[in-house]
Structure formats: C-alpha cells, structure tokens
Amino acid sequence: MDFDGSADTEFVKFWNSVLEPKFTKYRHILQGGLSRHSAAVLPNLPIKKGMSVLDVGCGWGDMTLQVAEVVGPDGRVVGIDCVEAFLQEARKDAAAKGLSNVQFSRGDAEVALPENEFDYVVARFGTMFFTNPVAALRRMRKALKPRGQITHIVWRRREDNPAWQKAKDITLRHLPPPGADADTCGPGPFSMGNQETSDLMMKSAGYEDFTFTRVDEKIMVGTTPEECIAFALAIGPRGEVFREAGSELAEAKRPEIESEMRTFFESQERDGHGIWAPTSSWVISARNPS
Structure with a gap:
C-alpha cells in the first residue's frame, strides 16, 4: 500500500535524522510508558474480528500488533509512521509473532492516506505533532468507511503531566526558550491538551459523536535518576530547550539543571x-458520518 504523497517534508526529515536516534535509545522508556495509556483503553474499544484498522504514527508497532491479534486472521491492520527505523523494528516484531495480517508502511498522514478503506483508525500520542491538525484529522476521517470510527490518545494539559513538564520548567529557569525558527518535533505534546480546542478541531475535521475520556497513569521515566536526567535532556520539550540553547550555553548550565x-x-x-511520575491523557473517540 502506497502512502507516499510527495517528497519528505522538513518535519519528516527532522524526525528521521535528529529525533530517531534519541527515541531509539530510550525506546524502553517511551514504549513502556505510552503502552500504559493504550492498555487502559484498547480492551474497551469496539474493534472486532475481521475489521480493517489503520494505526497512524505507529512507531515501533506494539499497539499495531495488539490490534492485529484482536481483528484476527480475517482482519487486517496497517501501521504507518514517517520514521523508517521504527518500522524496521515493527516488522521484525510482527514476524517474530507470526502475524501475517499486519503491514507497516512509511508515510506521513498529513500528506497522503487512502480513502474510504478502514473500519477503524487508531493513533497513540501522534496526532499532537501534526503541523496542520484539522487537515490531518480530516484526512484520517476520509480514510474511514462511512460510519467508521477513530480513537486517538493525546496528552492532556502540561500542568496535568509533571512527568514531562516539570523537567522543562527546570530547564527554562536556566536557559532561554527556543526561538520561532527552532527545529522542533511539531506543535508539541500538549497541543491537543485543552478539551475545548480539541473539540473544535474534531468538529472542523467533520467528525460526529465524539467523546473524551481521561486516563491517568504513572509511567517510568528512567531506571535511575541519572537516566531520568539524560532522557529529559534528550527528548521532548525539555530536550528541545536544551538543544536549541546551543552547546556552549547548555553545557555551562548543565550542572545546575x-x-x-x-x-x-x-x-x-x-x-x-x-x-x-504522573501523566494524564485524553482518549478521543468519534465517528465518520454516513
């Protein structure tokens, strides 16, 4: 299945060149933490045997494989992500599990998706990074068959997520915020944290019957204090502040941070x-009109 709508955007290039090595290094933290939120949700989703499901921003594919087991051999699941290195690992894990009803494809949901093809679309902590969220959510809706459903998980407000925000607050006490032209992973992990804003996005993208469910989970942010610090300074908004401050200033302030x-x-x-440390997410579900 072809998801390639154009040449890579600068956003996609940044993920593959700068962020991928950092995410891969801390996969044991990221995948384990994110999975606690999907594990609280997935068993209750109306995904049934024989369904076709699209997983947008699937990363290493752990949730994709769980969905593939739910839909069974008569169903199929497609996981897409813009980072090829993540997908290579996902394919290895699928093969190890002997799952033949799952496919992993490199693609950018903001650029191209097939239309009218899936019964269900899922996304875990990926939609917050869309540079044009309404257009991307609309593209995801159009990938659904009439009356098809979507569930995507996003972080709630930064004040509800000390696991991510506290380290950024500390970093900003010592370093300046990134400039407007900084290289970033997108709008940021909390771009859909406000329920009213996300509600408007979903309406504008053409969905109906949407619901918001709150999930609170503590996640592991490192095996030791040293790993917690290294992880914080490498990934996410706090890592962005540290990186964009420049090596000379950042290293000078490192001991205090x-x-x-x-x-x-x-x-x-x-x-x-x-x-x-505590985290909190919204599970947003909706339906494509008939």
Missing part, C-alpha cells in the same frame, strides 16, 4: 524497575 532535576526525580515514586 541536572542538580534540580535530580531533586525532582528522587522525590518521585521508585520501585525495582525505575522511577515513576
């Missing part, structure tokens, strides 16, 4: 696996 971060992470819940 790391000291404050250590205090925060050591104050969080800890068990034999690692350090856990």
Whole structure:
C-alpha cells in the first residue's frame, strides 16, 4: 500500500535524522510508558474480528500488533509512521509473532492516506505533532468507511503531566526558550491538551459523536535518576530547550539543571524497575458520518 504523497517534508526529515536516534535509545522508556495509556483503553474499544484498522504514527508497532491479534486472521491492520527505523523494528516484531495480517508502511498522514478503506483508525500520542491538525484529522476521517470510527490518545494539559513538564520548567529557569525558527518535533505534546480546542478541531475535521475520556497513569521515566536526567535532556520539550540553547550555553548550565532535576526525580515514586511520575491523557473517540 502506497502512502507516499510527495517528497519528505522538513518535519519528516527532522524526525528521521535528529529525533530517531534519541527515541531509539530510550525506546524502553517511551514504549513502556505510552503502552500504559493504550492498555487502559484498547480492551474497551469496539474493534472486532475481521475489521480493517489503520494505526497512524505507529512507531515501533506494539499497539499495531495488539490490534492485529484482536481483528484476527480475517482482519487486517496497517501501521504507518514517517520514521523508517521504527518500522524496521515493527516488522521484525510482527514476524517474530507470526502475524501475517499486519503491514507497516512509511508515510506521513498529513500528506497522503487512502480513502474510504478502514473500519477503524487508531493513533497513540501522534496526532499532537501534526503541523496542520484539522487537515490531518480530516484526512484520517476520509480514510474511514462511512460510519467508521477513530480513537486517538493525546496528552492532556502540561500542568496535568509533571512527568514531562516539570523537567522543562527546570530547564527554562536556566536557559532561554527556543526561538520561532527552532527545529522542533511539531506543535508539541500538549497541543491537543485543552478539551475545548480539541473539540473544535474534531468538529472542523467533520467528525460526529465524539467523546473524551481521561486516563491517568504513572509511567517510568528512567531506571535511575541519572537516566531520568539524560532522557529529559534528550527528548521532548525539555530536550528541545536544551538543544536549541546551543552547546556552549547548555553545557555551562548543565550542572545546575541536572542538580534540580535530580531533586525532582528522587522525590518521585521508585520501585525495582525505575522511577515513576504522573501523566494524564485524553482518549478521543468519534465517528465518520454516513
């Protein structure tokens, strides 16, 4: 299945060149944390055997494979992501599980999707990064058959997500915010955190019957305080502040930043696996009109 609508955008190039190595390094944190939110939701979704399902921004494909097991051999699941390295790992995992009803394709949902093809569309923590969210959500809706459904999971407001926001607050006490021309992963993880704003986006994209369900989960942000700090300074809004400040200034401020971060992470819940901090998401479900 071809999802390639044009040459890579600068956004896609940035993900593949700058962000992919960082995400891959911390896959054990990211995938484990994100999966706690989808695990709270997936068993209750009306996805049935024989359905065709599209997973947008599938990453390493762990949720895609779970959906493939639900729809069974008579169904099919397509996972798309703009990062080829993620998809290579997803294909390996699918083969290891012996799943023949799943396909992983490189593509950008903002650029091209097939139309009128799927019974259900899912997305976990990907739609917040759309540079033009209404247009992309509309494209996802058009990928659905009439009366098909969508469920996408997004982070709630930054103040509801100390696991991500607290480290950024600390970093910003020592470094300037990124400029308007900074290289970024998109609008940011909290771009759909406001329910009223997301409600308007869904309406503008043409959906109906949409619902918002809140999920609160603690996720592991590192196995040790040292890994928590390294992870925070590599990925997400806090990593963006550190990267865009420039190496000279960032390294000069590193000792103070790391000291404050250590205090925060050591104050969080800890068990034999690692350090856990609170996160909160919206599970947004809707339907394509007939």
